[in-house]
Amino acid sequence: MNDFRAAGHSAVDLLADYLGGLADRPVWQPVEPAARERLLGLPLPVRGRGLEELVAEIGREVLPYPMGNGHPRFFGWVNAAPAPAGVLGALAAAAMNPSSAGGDHADVHLERTVVRWIAELAGFPHPPGAGLLTSGASMATIVALGAARSRAALRLGADVREQGLAALPTLTGYAGVESHSCVRKAVELLGLGSRNLRTVASDAGGHLDPAALQAQVRADRAAGLAPFLAVASAGTVNTGAVDDLDAIADVCAEEGLWLHVDGAYGAFGVLDPVVAHRYAGLDRADSLALDPHKWLGVPVDCGCVLVRDPAGLRATFSLVPSYLRDDSGDGLGWFSEYGIEQTRPFRSLKVWATIAAAGREGIARNVAQCTAMARRLGELVEAEPELELLAAVESSITAFRWAPAGVDAELLERVNQALPAAVQERGRAFVTGTVLAGREAVRACLINPAVTEPDLAVLVAEVRAAGAELLKTLGG
Numbered sequence: 054m055n056d057f058r059a060a061g062h063s064a065v066d067l068l069a070d071y072l073g074g075l076a077d078r079p080v081w082q083p084v085e086p087a088a089r090e091r092l093l094g095l096p097l098p099v100r101g102r103g104l105e106e107l108v109a110e111i112g113r114e115v116l117p118y119p120m121g122n123g124h125p126r127f128f129g130w131v132n133a134a135p136a137p138a139g140v141l142g143a144l145a146a147a148a149m150n151p152s153s154a155g156g157d158h159a160d161v162h163l164e165r166t167v168v169r170w171i172a173e174l175a176g177f178p179h180p181p182g183a184g185l186l187t188s189g190a191s192m193a194t195i196v197a198l199g200a201a202r203s204r205a206a207l208r209l210g211a212d213v214r215e216q217g218l219a220a221l222p223t224l225t226g227y228a229g230v231e232s233h234s235c236v237r238k239a240v241e242l243l244g245l246g247s248r249n250l251r252t253v254a255s256d257a258g259g260h261l262d263p264a265a266l267q268a269q270v271r272a273d274r275a276a277g278l279a280p281f282l283a284v285a286s287a288g289t290v291n292t293g294a295v296d297d298l299d300a301i302a303d304v305c306a307e308e309g310l311w312l313h314v315d316g317a318y319g320a321f322g323v324l325d326p327v328v329a330h331r332y333a334g335l336d337r338a339d340s341l342a343l344d345p346h347k348w349l350g351v352p353v354d355c356g357c358v359l360v361r362d363p364a365g366l367r368a369t370f371s372l373v374p375s376y377l378r379d380d381s382g383d384g385l386g387w388f389s390e391y392g393i394e395q396t397r398p399f400r401s402l403k404v405w406a407t408i409a410a411a412g413r414e415g416i417a418r419n420v421a422q423c424t425a426m427a428r429r430l431g432e433l434v435e436a437e438p439e440l441e442l443l444a445a446v447e448s449s450i451t452a453f454r455w456a457p458a459g460v461d462a463e464l465l466e467r468v469n470q471a472l473p474a475a476v477q478e479r480g481r482a483f484v485t486g487t488v489l490a491g492r493e494a495v496r497a498c499l500i501n502p503a504v505t506e507p508d509l510a511v512l513v514a515e516v517r518a519a520g521a522e523l524l525k526t527l528g529g
């Protein structure tokens with residue numbers, strides 16, 4: 054263990070320097086071609102090496118080439134800076150290396166606690182057993198929609214686990230225009246067929262229209278289909294829009310639909326009193342997917358699925374061979390009875406550490422800082438004649454485009470499409486692009502509480518500079 058101790062100290066020094074130095078480096082730079090070749094071409098080592106040497110190599114060959122998240126001016130996709138407490142939690146979890154499937158060990162009990170904490174943070178009801186940690190929201194969505202499918206089948210008098218879907222009328226689901234691709238993936242994987250996931254009309258702000266949902270459900274039912282599921286968003290990826298969850302929950306109650314809320318990115322926005330009202334009705338969902346590895350800054354991977362009915366979830370997934378019998382006595386069984394993974398990583402320790410280091414107050418403060426900065430960025434965009442704000446800032450994503458007067462519309466499209474990569478390569482800020490209502494757009498996601506107003510000013514300046522450069526190269 055002396056080798057581990059010494060190399061471990063070196064590793065912590067290295068990582069402290071890395072984390073502490075991020076803000077002084079370019080946000081992101083392409084990997085140098087020679088370094089890329091080295092990483093890609095690493096031969097399988099024949100002989101082993103000492104831990105100190107490996108730590109040094111990590112410092113030389115890996116840490117210089119980060120994705121960019123961690124830097125206060127990384128606004129790309131929905132990728133968080135790692136909470137230092139979570140990094141330490143991940144290290145300790147790896148040292149213990151249990152399988153958090155079930156049994157009487159600390160990891161299992163901690164997972165029950167942090168899932169309850171997550172539910173409390175999101176304001177979601179949490180009877181014992183009603184949720185678990187997952188690899189991410191994509192897996193959380195598969196688990197939730199699996200439970201929805203089981204319940205729908207039961208109501209139609211079938212056991213989908215035994216009979217499959219053949220015994221059933223066409224189970225039909227509904228999601229908004231801006232719903233995340235993981236919803237469709239889950240529907241496809243569960244054998245429901247993506248054509249049976251209807252896209253419901255949205256308003257101009259990208260919110261699923263509850264009246265359109267109800268009309269479509271009724272028309273489909275009249276046509277012999279079996280509507281069973283609606284998916285609402287508590288923060289879309291493109292604009293951070295939060296659906297009218299209360300109104301959608303009303304429709305679901307009336308029409309007997311399972312309501313799944315995708316809160317992967319946005320659910321923790323409910324902690325900010327300024328925007329909390331947008332989340333009214335979140336607690337009425339049958340299931341909620343969230344990603345502690347996003348706004349909470351828990352190191353990847355960590356998603357979470359919460360459900361209203363733990364027994365229904367267990368009935369969907371429980372399959373207990375004799376070598377995995379649960380003798381723990383709390384009656385809840387193993388986590389592996391509530392989802393897909395059997396051997397499961399010790400995710401809860403990094404969640405525990407991340408939440409414990411900040412406290413509920415600290416987390417709420419961080420969330421509020423992010424939403425305030427996103428709104429501020431919206432103001433900066435609106436004050437800048439060359440830029441156009443494309444959506445009201447509802448949570449912490451600001452969508453806009455570079456649109457100086459007098460530039461041909463088709464050229465503007467090409468410039469905006471190329472803009473995120475151009476900004477990224479300049480190295481001072483990192484944004485990503487999307488298509489909104491058929492137009493190329495830039496969207497900045499603010500989930501790093503270290504972001505400050507000067508960072509926003511840099512982003513605006515970088516977008517303008519990159520836009521002007523692109524106009525020359527693409528327009529000339």
Ligand SMILES: *Cc1c(COP(=O)(O)O)cnc(C)c1O
Nearest residue numbers: 131189190191233235290317318
């Ligand atoms: C990130 C995200 C997902 C997918 O979650 P993963 O953790 O990447 O699997 C789903 N929905 C929304 C709104 C997201 O932001």
